[in-house]
Amino acid sequence: MKKSLFLVTVSAVALLSGSAVAGTLDEVKARGKLNCGVSSGTAGFSAPDAKGVWQGFDVAFCRAVAAAVLGDPMEVEFVPTTGQTRFTALASGEIDVLSRATTWTFSRDTDLKLTFAGTNFYDGQAFMVKKELGVSSAKDLNGATVCIQSGTTTELNLAEYFRINKMSYEPVPVDSSAEGERQYQAGACDVYTSDGSNLASVRASFKNPPDHVILPEIISKEPLGPIVRQGDEQWADIVHWTQNALFAAEELGVTKANVDQLADGSDNPEISRLLGREGDLGKMLGLDADWARRAIAAGGNYGEIFAGNLGDQTPIRLERGLNALWTKGGLMYAQPFR
Amino acid sequence: MANALTFPTREPHQAFRLSMLLNDSRYRSYTIQIFVLMCLMLGIAWLVDNTVRNLALLGKDFSFSFLWSTAGYDINQRLIEYDTQMTHGRAALVGLLNTVVLAVLSCVLATIIGVMAGVLRLSGNPIVARLTTVYVEVFRNIPLLLWILVFGAIMSEAVPAPNAFKGASATASMIFGAVAITNRGVFIPEPLFARDLGTLNLGIFQPSLNAVAVLVVVITCILVNRALMRHASRVQSQTGVRPVTWWTSAMILAAPPLLLLWAFGFHLGYPELRGFNFQGGLQLRNSLIAMWLGLSIYTGAFIAENVRAGILAISKGQTEAAYALGLRPGKTMRLVILPQALRVLVPPLISQYLNITKNTSLGLAVGYMDLRSTLGGITINQTGRELEGMLLLMLVYLSLSLIISGSMNVYNARVGLKER
Known part of the structure; x- marks a missing residue:
């Protein structure tokens, strides 16, 4: 009896450790749902709407991946993460992809064993203050109390910026963007610092946005993008090329409205390859031929996603700026589909 | 014959069979x-093996060298010298230290x-009793995190x-011109010495020499005063008359520290509003206060x-006996009830102190930079x-808890029932 119990234990150990080796793609397919880590509520990037459906720029990207892999953009389980829990959630396998305005840095890429699947938003750290304070430059912030999200690159940039400008400050660490907003509005800090896009989103949610100014200084480069675990090249490729498909779709004029029509026939061979009419790009990726078509149909191309969540028509009113296509003076550039 | 009585006869030798491991009550408990x-060790081995495999899978090694690399982040409340260029360690x-300070402050106030x-x-008094009942029931039945957030x-x-x-149209003013309660924290006056002796270099800690000197003098005074009290008690037990000690005792306790403070040029540094915030004084941050x-x-x-359980555990007869001996209520409480109540009280008090120490790790909720927020x-x-x-x-956290538990157990042994 003892022997059989021992054997059961040994085989259970073997089974459990064996299951950890399977690829993320197979896991996601078997599960039928994509687990996507997002921020716990930032208007325009990821927040549940009145009906409880997650909406936003980061969310739309996860939906595109789910559409490409599983065929249904709604088959996503959104896992809210904080600045401090996001990498642990990814490393532990709780989420398959982290789409949470995370900055691509050297040490995160190498030391934290993350793989960045590309940049889908070029941002920079800025400061927001109340207009009544009469501050017009970040250089005037000596002695200020600054609310900052704990565990972010902004925390390090802030320390560095004040140090090289020989200014002092009092950090008030907060756990989430929502807590930062609350503290800032209550006046527990003079300044709220975060990525410029995040500040725009926060300001848009205030009762009277013009009462707050975002200072002109951009103190850092913040290339944001989706992340996967290091070591699963196939999954990294899928996430990377889904994102590229959205860029390419904007460049080629493929939109949510015309994607089905173009998939049935197009004069442009790159569109045909992208949408699976020619070649077998989908198969090379381990998916079917229609993967990119579904990804684009989920929320539109990159431009449509940007306009729908962050653009002029939304309360956040961000300009494309660096995030325009390379053909329009921006940095968004898809590697060729060939 | 005598030999046969002193040495018990040997049991008939029985051959050991494997089935005895389960059937024989002498061996069964060992088998189980x-x-x-073995099961426990297998479980641990599995956990370790799983960890090693998963680390290898992620391409990560196991090393504490990160403690010596540059931290790069700021900590608002620091008891020792720290800036962003220092290490993670x-x-x-x-x-x-922030954890310890919070734990000590909370243990004292909670007690x-x-x-x-x-x-x-x-x-x-029924009103007082009912009000305290309301306090106890409301506070212990709502999660701690909610209270901290509140x-x-x-x-x-x-x-x-x-x-x-x-400005002239100020809507708030400082209490006694010394304490400012703001949404950036509470600013209180700080003790300052005009004649600064510099700092004592103990490596990590660099306490002010003035403060160390004052502390040493205060402790010496307390020890001398205790010797005086012991002497008075001895005289009382020999002669029955307790010598009057209150004024010598007061002199011993108060005069040397006050003289020393005067010699050091002790004064208070008041907080004042400059720029964005109050400067000077001691800042108790909101996170700490919350x-x-x-x-x-x-x-x-x-x-x-x-405490209530401890007091109720002492039978009423003890009080009545003390009264019968002519002790007044104050002395009855101090000499009869409390020493006995402490015996019942200290063990649960230890676990409350442990709870406080562990619960400091909720600090992140209000941005308190304790060990959990910095290292963790x-x-x-x-x-x-x-x-x-x-x-x-x-x-x-384990070491902290064991230290508290260990020292409280020493205290418990001291107040405990001395069985002879």
Whole structure:
């Protein structure tokens, strides 16, 4: 009896450790749902709407991946993460992809064993203050109390910026963007610092946005993008090329409205390859031929996603700026589909 | 014949059979224990093996070298010298000290609140007794995190901003011109010495020599005073008359420290509004106040119940006997009831102190930079060393708890029943 119990234990150990080796793609397919880590509520990037459906720029990207892999953009389980829990959630396998305005840095890429699947938003750290304070430059912030999200690159940039400008400050660490907003509005800090896009989103949610100014200084480069675990090249490729498909779709004029029509026939061979009419790009990726078509149909191309969540028509009113296509003076550039 | 009586006859030798491991009650308990131990070891081996495999899978190694790399982040409340260019290990130490300070402050306040509420709950005055009952039941039946968030919200939402103290139309003013309660924290006067002796270099800690000198003198005075008290007691037990000691005692306790403070040029540094915020004085940050009040008032409710139980555990006959001997109520409490109540009280008090220490790790909720927020939060996040960081964190909390538990057990042994 003892022997059989021992054997059961040994085989259970073997089974459990064996299951950890399977690829993320197979896991996601078997599960039928994509687990996507997002921020716990930032208007325009990821927040549940009145009906409880997650909406936003980061969310739309996860939906595109789910559409490409599983065929249904709604088959996503959104896992809210904080600045401090996001990498642990990814490393532990709780989420398959982290789409949470995370900055691509050297040490995160190498030391934290993350793989960045590309940049889908070029941002920079800025400061927001109340207009009544009469501050017009970040250089005037000596002695200020600054609310900052704990565990972010902004925390390090802030320390560095004040140090090289020989200014002092009092950090008030907060756990989430929502807590930062609350503290800032209550006046527990003079300044709220975060990525410029995040500040725009926060300001848009205030009762009277013009009462707050975002200072002109951009103190850092913040290339944001989706992340996967290091070591699963196939999954990294899928996430990377889904994102590229959205860029390419904007460049080629493929939109949510015309994607089905173009998939049935197009004069442009790159569109045909992208949408699976020619070649077998989908198969090379381990998916079917229609993967990119579904990804684009989920929320539109990159431009449509940007306009729908962050653009002029939304309360956040961000300009494309660096995030325009390379053909329009921006940095968004898809590697060729060939 | 005598030999046969002193030495018990040997049992008939029985050959050992394998089935005896289960059937023979002499061996069965060993079989079960060894089996359970093996299962436990297998479980541990599986956990370790799983960890090693998964680390290898992620391409991560196991190393504590991150503790010596530059931290790069700021910590607002620091008891020792720290800046962003120092190491993660140093940042963790700053966090640990913040944890300890919060734990000590909370243990003291919780004990005061708990003892008061516990005694008041037994009060003959029905209003007082009922009010304390309401306090105990409300606070111990709502999760601690909510109380911390409530106090955090009160401190940031309901008190004036520093600029409300500014100008002719100030809407807020400092209490006695010395204490400013703002939504950036409470600013209180700080002790300063005009004749500064510099700092004592103890490596990590660099306490002010003045403060050390004052502390040494105060402790010496207390020791001398205790010797005087012992002497008085000895005289009383020999002659029956206790010598009058109150004025010598007061002189011994008060005069040397006051003289020393005067010699050092002791004065208070008051906070004043400059620029964005108050400068000078001592800043008790909102996060500290919220944690301190939350922990103390919440745990105080539990301690109140322990105190009440401790007092009720002493039978009424003890009080009556003390009265019959002519002791007054104050002395009855001090000499008869409390020493016995402490025996019942100390063990549950230990676990409340342990709870406070462990619950300081909720500090992140209000941005208190304790060990959990520095080492267990930002450092882990910036370096990606979850496993090492968490292990270290567990080890530190375990050691802290064992130290508290150990020293409280020593105290318990001292107040405990001396059985001879």
